[in-house]
Amino acid sequence: MRYLGIDYGTKKIGLALSDEAGTMGFPHAVVPAGPALLSKVSVLMREQGVGAVVVGESRDFSGAENQVAKGARAFADALSKRTGVPIFFEPETLTTQEARRFPSGERAPGHALVDAKAAAIILTSYLSHTHE
Numbered sequence: 001m002r003y004l005g006i007d008y009g010t011k012k013i014g015l016a017l018s019d020e021a022g023t024m025g026f027p028h029a030v031v032p033a034g035p036a037l038l039s040k041v042s043v044l045m046r047e048q049g050v051g052a053v054v055v056g057e058s059r060d061f062s063g064a065e066n067q068v069a070k071g072a073r074a075f076a077d078a079l080s081k082r083t084g085v086p087i088f089f090e091p092e093t094l095t096t097q098e099a100r101r102f103p104s105g106e107r108a109p110g111h112a113l114v115d116a117k118a119a120a121i122i123l124t125s126y127l128s129h130t131h132e
Contacts, residue, residue, distance in 0.1 A: 003018040003127065004018075004045055004053045004054070005017070005056075006119055007092065011032070011033055012032055013031050014116040015028045015041070015044065016116055016117075016120035017050070018123060022127060024127060025119070025122070025123030027120045028044075029044075038078055038079060052086045052088065053076070053085055055072050055076045055087060056090060056119070057091050059091070076089075090123075
C-alpha cells in the first residue's frame, strides 16, 4: 500500500509518497496552504493510489500541541472525511532541521523542497516502526 506523508505548515505543506511496498518515504512536492489544499491533496491521493496518510504531529518542547497542530488536525479530519482513508499522526519534532542538513552534518542553505524532505522523514519514521 502506498502512503502519503504530510508536513503541515501555515504557509506551505510538504508532501511525500512512499514506495509501493509502503516501506520508505520520498519527497514529492511543496504546495501552498490555502483553500485549494484539500482538493489538491485529494487528487494526488487518487492519482497515486494512496491508502493511508501520515501527518506530522507538531508539539512544542514541553509536549503540548501548538497552533500548527490544531490546523493539522482540522486538515486531517477534513481529508479523512473527503477521502475515507485512515490518517495517522507521527511526531515531527526537528524534522525540518534534519531535512536541512547534508549527510556530512553541515547545514544546507534554504531549499525549495525542505518541507517535502521533512514530510519524507516523518513518513519514513512512521513506516519504520509500523512494519517491524
